[in-house]
Amino acid sequence: MRVMTDIIGDCIWAAVWLDAQSTRHDSTRALIHRATGHAKIECLVDIGLPILQLQKLTFTPNQTSREDILDWLAEDVRAVAFGEALVLNLLSRKADFPIRQGTAEVPDESNLSSDLIELVDFMDFDASDFPQIDNQQDEHLSISEEALDAGLDTELLSRIDEQIYPIAHDGFGPEVNDSAFLATQMMIKDQSEHNITLPEDFDAVDLESSKQALAAIAAPNAATVFHYGDQTSMHHQQWLQAAFAYPLLAEKLVIDPTLRRAIEAGEPLAAALLKSTGLSRGHLKRVKKLQSPLPAERLFEFGETALGMDPVGINRIRRYSIGGDLNLDPLIELFRSYPADWVPHNESEWCAFKDIASACGLPVNSGFGVAIEDVLRASKGQWSTFRSSLARAYGMKIDDFDRRQMVLATADAFEMVDDFRNCVIFPLLLQTISDSGHPLPAPSPDIFSKGRAIAFNMIIGEAKNIPGTLLSSARHWAARIPALMAAETVEDETLTEVSQTHVDGQTWPQLAANFTAKNGLVIQNLNTREQLKEESERLRHCVGRLYLRSASRGDCHIFSVRNADLSQSFSTIELSPFDENTTVQAALSQLHIVQHKALSNRKPNKKAHTACQEWLSALRSGDHRIDLESAQSWRQHQKEQYHLEGEGSQHSRAAIEIKWKAALGRNWHCPEVGVRVWNEWKSYILRGELARMENRDYLLTKPEVRNILTLLCPSSIN
Numbered sequence: 001m002r003v004m005t006d007i008i009g010d011c012i013w014a015a016v017w018l019d020a021q022s023t024r025h026d027s028t029r030a031l032i033h034r035a036t037g038h039a040k041i042e043c044l045v046d047i048g049l050p051i052l053q054l055q056k057l058t059f060t061p062n063q064t065s066r067e068d069i070l071d072w073l074a075e076d077v078r079a080v081a082f083g084e085a086l087v088l089n090l091l092s093r094k095a096d097f098p099i100r101q102g103t104a105e106v107p108d109e110s111n112l113s114s115d116l117i118e119l120v121d122f123m124d125f126d127a128s129d130f131p132q133i134d135n136q137q138d139e140h141l142s143i144s145e146e147a148l149d150a151g152l153d154t155e156l157l158s159r160i161d162e163q164i165y166p167i168a169h170d171g172f173g174p175e176v177n178d179s180a181f182l183a184t185q186m187m188i189k190d191q192s193e194h195n196i197t198l199p200e201d202f203d204a205v206d207l208e209s210s211k212q213a214l215a216a217i218a219a220p221n222a223a224t225v226f227h228y229g230d231q232t233s234m235h236h237q238q239w240l241q242a243a244f245a246y247p248l249l250a251e252k253l254v255i256d257p258t259l260r261r262a263i264e265a266g267e268p269l270a271a272a273l274l275k276s277t278g279l280s281r282g283h284l285k286r287v288k289k290l291q292s293p294l295p296a297e298r299l300f301e302f303g304e305t306a307l308g309m310d311p312v313g314i315n316r317i318r319r320y321s322i323g324g325d326l327n328l329d330p331l332i333e334l335f336r337s338y339p340a341d342w343v344p345h346n347e348s349e350w351c352a353f354k355d356i357a358s359a360c361g362l363p364v365n366s367g368f369g370v371a372i373e374d375v376l377r378a379s380k381g382q383w384s385t386f387r388s389s390l391a392r393a394y395g396m397k398i399d400d401f402d403r404r405q406m407v408l409a410t411a412d413a414f415e416m417v418d419d420f421r422n423c424v425i426f427p428l429l430l431q432t433i434s435d436s437g438h439p440l441p442a443p444s445p446d447i448f449s450k451g452r453a454i455a456f457n458m459i460i461g462e463a464k465n466i467p468g469t470l471l472s473s474a475r476h477w478a479a480r481i482p483a484l485m486a487a488e489t490v491e492d493e494t495l496t497e498v499s500q501t502h503v504d505g506q507t508w509p510q511l512a513a514n515f516t517a518k519n520g521l522v523i524q525n526l527n528t529r530e531q532l533k534e535e536s537e538r539l540r541h542c543v544g545r546l547y548l549r550s551a552s553r554g555d556c557h558i559f560s561v562r563n564a565d566l567s568q569s570f571s572t573i574e575l576s577p578f579d580e581n582t583t584v585q586a587a588l589s590q591l592h593i594v595q596h597k598a599l600s601n602r603k604p605n606k607k608a609h610t611a612c613q614e615w616l617s618a619l620r621s622g623d624h625r626i627d628l629e630s631a632q633s634w635r636q637h638q639k640e641q642y643h644l645e646g647e648g649s650q651h652s653r654a655a656i657e658i659k660w661k662a663a664l665g666r667n668w669h670c671p672e673v674g675v676r677v678w679n680e681w682k683s684y685i686l687r688g689e690l691a692r693m694e695n696r697d698y699l700l701t702k703p704e705v706r707n708i709l710t711l712l713c714p715s716s717i718n
Contacts, residue, residue: 001018001141002016002017002194002196003015003016003084003087004016005080005084007076007080010033010034010035011033012031012032012073012082012083013029013031013083014029014032014083014084014086014087015027015087016029016141017190018091018095019197023139024095025044025046026091026094026095027043027044027196028044028088028094029041029087030059032073032079032082034073034074035576035590035592036061036592037059037060037070037073039058039059040056040058041056041057041058041059041090042054042056042186043055043056043057043090043091043094044186045094049199049226050198050201050226051183051184051199051223053177053180053183053221053223054177054178054179054180054182054222055176055178056176056178057172057174057175058173059169059171059172061171062169064155065169065171067586068155069082069154070586070589070590071586072150072153074586074589077146078146078150081149081150082147082151084146084147084150085143085147085148085157086156088143088151088166089151089166089167089169090166090172092141093166093168095141097141098140098164099140099142099143099164100140100141100142100143100164101142101143101144101145101148101164102142143157143164148164177219177221178219179218180220180221180224180225180226181207181210181211181214181225183222184225187202204232205225205226205229205230205231206229206230207225209228209236209240210224210226210228212240213228213239213240213243214243214250215247216247216248216292217250219297220250224250224251228240228250235263238263238264239253239263242263242269245288246269246287246288247290247291248287248294248328249273251328256276258275259272259273270284278332278336279332279335280340282340283335283343285340289345290344290350291347292347292351294325294331294354295325295354295355295403296325296326297325298324298325299322299324299359299403299404300323306407308404308405309405309408310408310412311394311395311412311474311475312395312478314478315541315600315602316541316601317601318415319546320414320415321411322359322363322410322414324358324359324363324404324406324407325358326354326362330372331357334357334361334373334376339381341381342379343381344383349383349384350383352383352384355403355406356376356379356383356387356390356467357372357376359404359406359409360376360410360467360471361375363407363410364410364467364470367414368452368453370466375466376467377464378464378465378467378468387401387406389465390468390471393467393468393471393475394409394471394474395475409471410470412478413471413473415474416459416470416473416474416477416685417452417456419477419484420455421448421451422665423484423488423664423677423681424677424696424699425451425458425705426663426664426668427664428699428700429708429709429712432709433709433713436713436715438715440653440660441656441713442656443659443660447711448663450708450711451708453704454704454708457704458690458699458702458704459473459686461689461690462688469687472687473686473687480684480685481545482537483684485536485545487679487680488667488677489667506528506529506530507529508552508634509527509627509630509631509633509634510525510627510630511525511527511557511575512624512625513525513624515615515618515624517614517615518614519611520563521561521562521563521570521608521611522561522562522563522566523559523573523615524559525557526551526558526559526560527551529548531560532544532551532558535560535569535572538568538569539571539597539599540599540600541572541597541600543572543574549662553638554577554631554635554638555577555635556574556575556594557574557575557631558573559575561604561608561612570607571596571597571598571604571605572596572597572598573593573595573596573612574596575592575594576591576592576594577631577635578632578635584626584628588619588620591616591619591620593612593616596608678696682696
């Protein structure tokens with residue numbers, strides 16, 4: 001076994017390989033961000049073939065281990081030990097090798113790269129379909145004393161009766177299979193740079209033949225790459241001919257045993273495919289023409305910032321990270337539901353179809369429960385024309401409306417539906433319950449899910465073109481965000497409940513006093529709702545709407561880079577939050593900037609960037625003091641208010657009201673707010689029957705609204 005570690009900037013790089021004497025060739029490498037503990041991980045898994053299967057996953061510390069992990073990552077020597085423990089945890093579980101305390105082979109010098117390939121989704125791959133090599137009884141993984149301490153302390157490892165076991169930590173993200181061609185590149189690089197032994201017969205695999213056969217497969221698995229590259233097979237040429245005849249189905253030909261037998265027996269492949277896929281001859285004839293791969297790579301990973309232009313020209317962050325990927329099985333199912341002439345017949349139509357299906361059709365299907373064939377039925381198989389119509393609906397030029405922009409447009413539609421639910425439907429339902437003298441029900445995921453479905457159905461109405469209606473409504477909604485913010489604001493001070501400093505919900509403690517940089521710019525901690533809204537108006541971004549709740553709870557800290565008299569804003573900074581029980585020293589080591597944005601979320605200019613870096617250095621060094629105690633106390637207070645974990649207290653009226661305020665905004669119950677918000681929606685966003693209704697009480701006549709009202713409070717129905 002060989003272990004290599006390195007410190008690369010603000011990250012720890014750790015890798016471990018099984019040695020040449022092992023019966024397996026598995027390896028694991030991880031890049032760990034020291035400020036957050038988040039890691040991107042790559043595993044090369046031995047499935048008994050010369051080609052290893054590349055699997056990617058992430059690691060995010062959970063609440064119970066986060067502080068311990070960040071403590072280990074704060075010091076170089078301990079950080080390296082944690083990296084070793086992390087990769088050994090995974091290698092032990094992947095290779096099914098025990099861990100024993102000892103010394104692994106560690107090279108004296110290492111030339112390591114920090115470039116790791118981004119995570120992508122791919123089809124599920126069951127390694128049990130292929131032969132496994134039995135482990136020798138004496139094979140094990142060696143772990144250093146420091147790494148063992150790190151693993152035990154951070155709950156990556158456990159020790160029972162002197163035996164060391166890896167723990168399936170819940171911080172590990174889903175394992176995603178990636179392209180085996182990327183795996184071969186990594187294997188060759190490992191051999192040349194680190195003298196890692198390649199599996200037997202690796203050099204005998206004809207990778208060039210595999211690449212040609214799998215040109216239409218974005219991320220082929222290891223078994224498929226080996227299958228098309230295995231020159232020792234007596235059916236090698238038959239396999240290549242089959243893949244060239246049906247490029248898009250090349251991997252399915254290997255995975256499906258019926259198709260494998262047909263190819264090797266020399267039987268007519270078309271007949272076998274008709275039976276296997278359920279497609280007609282007309283469908284299959286068109287599928288043969290599809291040459292370019294499906295979009296297997298997600299445009300935005302879960303949790304990744306989805307940033308891009310909206311239809312009114314603002315570079316805005318979306319709350320939803322929609323992937324935009326598309327797999328073969330749902331594609332075939334979709335083709336089966338349509339006439340054969342709806343299957344794209346050339347590359348232009350095929351590209352348009354892939355964009356629409358992956359960036360709009362599948363997300364709407366999974367998010368709102370509408371069958372994908374119904375989502376896309378309005379296209380009538382004219383995919384390029386349909387994409388142009390969606391671009392017009394969203395208010396963008398067709399040349400700018402690529403798959404990435406379509407994903408952002410769909411994310412806008414998701415936000416718009418949620419906004420209608422939270423600002424119109426739920427306030428109406430809760431006010432009706434309250435007016436009837438009944439207590440409010442506790443919010444729950446099921447209630448929010450049902451509310452979303454109602455909001456979606458109301459916005460769509462009787463529309464035949466579902467994506468066109470969604471994107472058109474999303475365009476109008478995005479244009480009215482400032483007006484909606486104003487409508488939700490209550491200026492009458494009699495409506496606020498000020499009992500003591502900050503408890504009114506309009507202000508919260510400052511983390512740090514104003515800082516004046518050497519270039520004269522001032523960095524000010526924004527700690528009031530009015531300041532955040534003012535910042536949004538000055539810089540035309542969403543901090544005054546989407547970050548109000550997080551900032552007021554202490555879940556993030558917002559700062560503004562301004563001129564000397566604070567009359568002009570140049571950029572906005574989001575600073576990471578602090579745990580309630582962390583020390584000042586640990587807090588300063590964790591301190592990092594989540595994002596720094598200028599006008600319309602553009603990149604800050606050099607002067608603002610310089611001031612920001614000077615300020616951050618002063619915070620980390622302690623030269624500019626942070627009020628950690630106040631920040632921690634406030635965040636704990638907010639948790640107590642919004643979660644109320646005591647026995648029975650979470651069901652009290654006060655607790656439930658607080659939870660609804662947290663979800664819908666503190667002014668949801670104000671009648672004048674409800675009227676103003678409804679007028680915005682009906683006048684500028686909604687279409688059809690709803691847009692003609694003067695009063696939002698009309699919604700209560702809708703059966704779906706009355707059904708959820710009955711669910712929330714049966715006795716409130718007259």
